[in-house]
Amino acid sequence: MMLIACPHCGPRAHVEFAYERTMDAILPLxxxxxxxxxxxxxxxxxxxxxxxLWRHTHGCRAWLRLTRHTxxxxxxxxxxxxxxxxxx
Amino acid sequence: MKRFxxxxxxxxxxxxxxxxxxxxxDPDPRSHYDVIVxxxxxxxxxxxxxxxxxxxxxxxxxxxxxxIGGGNTGRNTTIVRSNYRQPQLQRLLEYSLKTxxxxxxxxxYNLMFSQRGAVFLGHSDADMGKLAERGDALRCxxxxxxxxxxxxxxxxxPVLDMSPDARFPVFGGxxxxxxxxxxxxxxxxxxxxxxxxxxxxxxxxxxxxxFLMTGGxxxxxxxxxxxxxxxxxxxxxxGSSGLVAGLAGLKLPxxxxxxxxxxxxxxxxxxxxxxxxxxxxxxxxQSDKGEMVVGGDPxxxxxxxxxxxxxxxxxxxxxxxxxxxxxxxxRMLRCWAGTTDMSFxxxxxxxxxxxxxxxxxxxxxxxxxxxxxxxGRLYAHLLATGNSHEIAVPFSxxxxxxxxxxxxxxxxxxxxxx
Numbered sequence: 001m002m003l004i005a006c007p008h009c010g011p012r013a014h015v016e017f018a019y020e021r022t023m024d025a026i027l028p029l030x031x032x033x034x035x036x037x038x039x040x041x042x043x044x045x046x047x048x049x050x051x052x053l054w055r056h057t058h059g060c061r062a063w064l065r066l067t068r069h070t071x072x073x074x075x076x077x078x079x080x081x082x083x084x085x086x087x088x
Numbered sequence: 089m090k091r092f093x094x095x096x097x098x099x100x101x102x103x104x105x106x107x108x109x110x111x112x113x114d115p116d117p118r119s120h121y122d123v124i125v126x127x128x129x130x131x132x133x134x135x136x137x138x139x140x141x142x143x144x145x146x147x148x149x150x151x152x153x154x155x156i157g158g159g160n161t162g163r164n165t166t167i168v169r170s171n172y173r174q175p176q177l178q179r180l181l182e183y184s185l186k187t188x189x190x191x192x193x194x195x196x197y198n199l200m201f202s203q204r205g206a207v208f209l210g211h212s213d214a215d216m217g218k219l220a221e222r223g224d225a226l227r228c229x230x231x232x233x234x235x236x237x238x239x240x241x242x243x244x245x246p247v248l249d250m251s252p253d254a255r256f257p258v259f260g261g262x263x264x265x266x267x268x269x270x271x272x273x274x275x276x277x278x279x280x281x282x283x284x285x286x287x288x289x290x291x292x293x294x295x296x297x298x299f300l301m302t303g304g305x306x307x308x309x310x311x312x313x314x315x316x317x318x319x320x321x322x323x324x325x326x327g328s329s330g331l332v333a334g335l336a337g338l339k340l341p342x343x344x345x346x347x348x349x350x351x352x353x354x355x356x357x358x359x360x361x362x363x364x365x366x367x368x369x370x371x372x373x374q375s376d377k378g379e380m381v382v383g384g385d386p387x388x389x390x391x392x393x394x395x396x397x398x399x400x401x402x403x404x405x406x407x408x409x410x411x412x413x414x415x416x417x418x419r420m421l422r423c424w425a426g427t428t429d430m431s432f433x434x435x436x437x438x439x440x441x442x443x444x445x446x447x448x449x450x451x452x453x454x455x456x457x458x459x460x461x462x463x464g465r466l467y468a469h470l471l472a473t474g475n476s477h478e479i480a481v482p483f484s485x486x487x488x489x490x491x492x493x494x495x496x497x498x499x500x501x502x503x504x505x506x
Contacts (some may be wrong), residue, residue: 001397015399019389019504037489040501041432042339045330047392070344071392 002068005078008060016058023051023065047071053081089285091196111277112284117291120317121149123471124309126296126332127325128152130161130272131449131456133279133290134464135324135471137195140286142465143472148288149318150280151311153295157276160327163426164457165349165371165383167362169206169267170231173222176482176494177435178229183479184462185266191461197278199270200376206267206362209241209248209411210259215366219262226264236261247358247412255410256368267362269373275460299336299446306336306445322447322471327427328392329450336443340450341432341488343503345386347454348396348404350423352415354378363411370407372415380415382408386428386454388504396425428454430503433493438466439476439484447471448485453506 002014027039044050052066067077090096090109100108123139125132128150139145150156168188170181192199210216219235226233241261242250248258280290291313300308300315308317325332330340355378364371369385384404387397401423409416431437431451436459438449449467452459462479469477476484487493488501499505 001399014397021502022390034489041341041488043330043341043343044334044339045343045390047331047344050390052390070390073391073393 002073002075004054004066004075006056006059006062006064007078007080008062009056012056012059016056018055018057020053020055020063023053026053049076089281092198111281112290115289115291117149117151117294117311117313117316118289120308121289122147122319123322124148124316124318124320125150125322125324125471126309127323128156128276128280128290128292129159129324129326130157130275130279130460131326131463131467132324133276133283134460135322135449135467136288136290137279137283137286138465138468139472140283140288143468145472146287148283149316150283150288150290151294151296151309151316152290152292155292156280156290157273160426160428160456161272161276161460163349163424164272165373165381166269166272166375166457167206167267167371167373168201168270168458169264169362170458171206171208171222171226171233171262171264171267172496173225174435174494174496175229177496178226178231179479180462180466180483181459182229182231183465184459187461187465188270189266191278195278195282197274197281199274199278201268201270202376203266203268204361205244205263205265206364207236207241207245208262209256209363209365210261211256211365211367212259216259219260219366223262232264232266234263234265236263245359245361245363247414248363249411249413256365256407263361269362269375271376272457279464296332296335304444306443320445320447320471320474322449322467324449324467326429326450326452326456329429329448333441333448336441336446338441338443340437340448340485342429342437342451343390344392344427345389345430345503346391346394346396346425347383347386347428348400348423348425349381349383350401350404351375351379351381351421352418353421355380355418358414359412365411368407368410370404370411372408372412379421380418386430386504386506387425392427394425394427396423428452430506432488432501432503433495434497434499434506435494436463436483437485438463438470438480439486440470440474441485
């Protein structure tokens with residue numbers, strides 16, 4: 001069970017959140033079919049810290065970038081995504 | 089190998105069970121094998137057995153990081169069936185089920201394979217429509233399936249909640265009578281013993297830490313017990329496929345998630361079939377020891393922890409009690425989780441990799457146990473001949489880039505959506 005510190009709502013139970021995908025698997029809109037296949041289907045799948053896109057589905061519904069350990073579930077960062085003010 | 093028989097059991101009983109020999113040797117690795125199989129689970133051991141038995145490849149080693157059958161082979165809910173909807177999966181799992189039916193005799197090992205029937209419950213008209221359609225497709229493929237009325241389900245499974253205000257009203261079901269359960273540990277042990285008798289080296293406590301490469305081709309493996317050369321190397325480590333393939337620089341269409349199950353305290357017989365559902369995600373059977381075995385959905389985020397979240401236990405327990413209210417009186421004995429290779433279409437991968445000499449069997453998601461014998465036969469064919477068996481051809485690694493996915497759940501490329 002994880003406690004995820006939403007930057008908008010504060011620490012909330014894992015049950016409120018949904019995992020979407022790892023950050024390196026986000027498809028740019030103008031990608032080519034070859035790149036899309038590579039981005040979608042060739043995954044690092046690390047045992048260790050991983051940057052992931054989550055959503056506070058049953059809370060503020062914001063997209064969040066988590067840095068999370070896939071062995072221990074330790075979470076070292078939860079930040080809004082896209083980063084505010086950068087447009088990225 | 090000392091054969092098991094009624095006479096051998098009787099004799100051993102009279103001798104106080106003291107003179108059983110080891111079931112398999114504990115060999116040191118040799119410097120070279122024709123084929124190395126990485127992973128001593130059911131699939132890897134089955135592969136080694138069929139390599140030796142069917143293809144006459146006797147110079148085979150199975151390398152296991154810890155002890156055989158200690159991963160997902162020992163963590164599943166032991167259900168065996170072939171009533172899938174996609175024709176490619178039907179062929180694969182029926183091939184496997186047919187092998188299960190004679191496997192105890194073939195291995196001379198009691199796998200406690202019990203064809204007690206596997207029932208999918210339908211909880212609405214829509215469910216029944218889907219079950220009827222699946223049943224028709226199965227029968228067209230020559231696989232047994234029978235649609236059941238509500239009354240027939242009530243007769244077969246009297247413990248179900250059939251009251252008018254049931255949480256999950258039962259409209260009927262679809263049964264595969266040839267489906268059932270098997271003793272999961274025995275599958276690993278039976279294959280290990282039979283493979284060992286054919287000269288296969290089953291090497292435990294031997295972790296693969298890298299690959300030996302010559303000119304872009306895999307020529308062996310580095311292990312915690314030294315370097316071992318090989319003609320062909322087969323990865324067979326579902327749950328850790330990405331980590332082992334990563335040692336060769338490969339990235340796979342796989343995320344590791346976890347799947348939980350739990351058992352109750354043992355009780356007298358109350359359920360003599362496997363109960364599943366078209367709509368909810370609890371599947372229930374009773375082990376021969378009397379424990380109620382219950383499994384559910386994956387936890388829906390990547391993890392290697394083998395440690396599940398209580399959220400899922402609560403959900404699965406509530407669904408199980410909704411179906412069989414009498415289970416509310418039982419105490420949970422233990423719960424556990426296995427790391428599953430979640431592929432991006434929900435189907436397994438059996439085929440060559442882009443690295444010459446290196447092959448992959450993985451991506452079994454939450455359905456690998458039932459496929460163990462079929463998977464072993466198909467992978468042995470690939471490792472012996474270098475070519476995929478026709479049943480395994482659709483399960484190639486490159487099907488994703490070709491768009492030829494086999495998506496049983498119709499959920500698209502997201503493991504957490506299955």
